[in-house]
Amino acid sequence: MSTIALRGPARVVLAQHRRPLQLLGALPVLAVVVLAGAWLWTDHVADAFAATGCSVEHTTRGCGDTVREFLDRELWMPKLLDWAGLLMMVLPAFIGIFVAGPVIGREMESGTYRLALSQSVAPAPWLAAKLAVPAVVTLASVSVLSAACAWARARARTDGTHYPSEWHERTVYGSMGTVPIGYALCMLALGGLAGLVLRRTVTAMVVTVMGYGALVAAFDSVRNNLWPTLTDTFKLGSGYRFPDGAINVGTGWLTNSGRRLPHSACLEWSPDFKQCLAEKNIGLRYFDYHPASHFWPLQLVETGILLALAALAVAVAFRVLRRRHG
Structure with missing residues (x-):
């Protein structure tokens, strides 16, 4: 210098x-x-x-x-x-x-x-x-x-x-x-x-x-909230694959009316899992994520x-x- x-x-x-x-x-x-x-x-x-x-x-x-x-x-x-x-x-x-x-x-x-x-x-x-x-x-x-x-x-x-x-x-x-x-x-x-x-x-x-x-x-x-996330919805057993290189921001259930429920609302390993889905009118699973393009x-x-x-x-x-x- x-x-x-x-x-x-x-x-x-x-x-x-x-x-x-x-x-x-x-x-x-x-x-x-x-x-x-x-x-x-x-x-x-x-x-x-x-x-x-x-x-x-x-x-x-x-x-x-x-x-x-x-x-x-x-x-x-x-x-x-x-x-x-x-x-x-x-x-x-x-x-x-x-x-x-x-x-x-x-x-x-x-x-x-x-x-x-x-x-x-x-x-x-x-x-x-x-x-x-x-x-x-x-x-x-x-x-x-x-x-x-x-x-x-x-x-x-x-x-x-x-x-x-x-x-x-x-x-x-x-x-x-x-x-x-x-x-x-x-x-x-x-x-x-x-x-x-x-x-x-x-x-x-x-x-x-x-x-x-x-x-x-x-x-x-707060970083994950600095930019809007993408959301994928899918039915159980549909063969959905989480995008490569993406970061999972949130996951849960969607009722048939579109209301979001936390993932803990129905647990897959619970014996009454299918009954829980029916009682709560759950039709889809969702993932909020940031892809690599974000x-x-x-x-x-x-x-x-x-x-x-x-x-x-x-x-x-x-x-x-x-x-x-x-």
């Missing part, structure tokens, strides 16, 4: 926090190298296994050890993708901690921010630089990381790995698309607000982590809410700064 093109507060922020920002900028490069290298290695393993003449589906005599060794090596890639997904899930918290603590909270606690405000720098440009410089690096870094994870998982589906993952799994959904960017920018803004309001480094960092946990828990509980609508709605929260946090931060320092 170069400070030549930067002036004023932005240049100071970059000089003060060069190491963490360089580390954040280097993460995508490291991720691309690791994922690309891992796929080259797994391709080599697959070619070597194909050359043995053994098959996972039809194991012939003498191939047992070869198949087990191949599957063990193939399992390494899904584990790597899970670790990458875990990194993408905790990265927003670290970004928020970085802004809440070293970038803003420490200066507010030590009082060094007064030096900047006394050097012909207005409060608003000072705070704008504190938030904008990490935001630019975060946006670029997390975007590349998300694209790299998406490429790797798409490659896994194309290669037909024996250890597939579903799009709605938390480490998968949270590592691809626009949601990682939304969480990262939202936590950056919330971290900045916490540091500015609390004016204590450790306290602001702890509150930021707690806020991230609450944010993740809230979206996990990945992007859910992502975009969740990202929009996160960006709105980030904008709100930034607006509140500037309002607090204006009240305290004019």
Whole structure:
């Protein structure tokens, strides 16, 4: 990173926090190298296994050890993708901690921010630089990381790995698309607000982590309601098959009048199951679900809410700064 093109507060922020920002900028490069290298290695393993003449589906005599060794090596890639997904899930918290603590909270606690405000720098440009410089690096870094994870998982589906993952799994959904960017920018803004309001480094960092946990828990509980679900109805014994790759949101019974009843209204393993259906006038079973095609609508709605929260946090931060320092 170069400070030549930067002036004023932005240049100071970059000089003060060069190491963490360089580390954040280097993460995508490291991720691309690791994922690309891992796929080259797994391709080599697959070619070597194909050359043995053994098959996972039809194991012939003498191939047992070869198949087990191949599957063990193939399992390494899904584990790597899970670790990458875990990194993408905790990265927003670290970004928020970085802004809440070293970038803003420490200066507010030590009082060094007064030096900047006394050097012909207005409060608003000072705070704008504190938030904008990490935001630019975060946006670029997390975007590349998300694209790299998406490429790797798409490659896994194309290669037909024996250890597939579903799009709605938390480490998968949270590592691809626009949601990682939304969480990262939202936590950056919330971290900045916490540091500015609390004016204590450790306290602001702890509150930021707690806020991230609450944010993740809230979206996990309401995510399925962010976009309308699809509903399939069918008769028992009709041979209905739940759509591949879909996530089950709800299931139950439909009466002949169209009223919904919970699944527990009549239990299939109960001795009086058929009598229960007749007494309650139940004619159909239903499934509410999100198909794989709902990945992007859910992502975009969740990202929009996160960006709105980030904008709100930034607006509140500037309002607090204006009240305290004019």
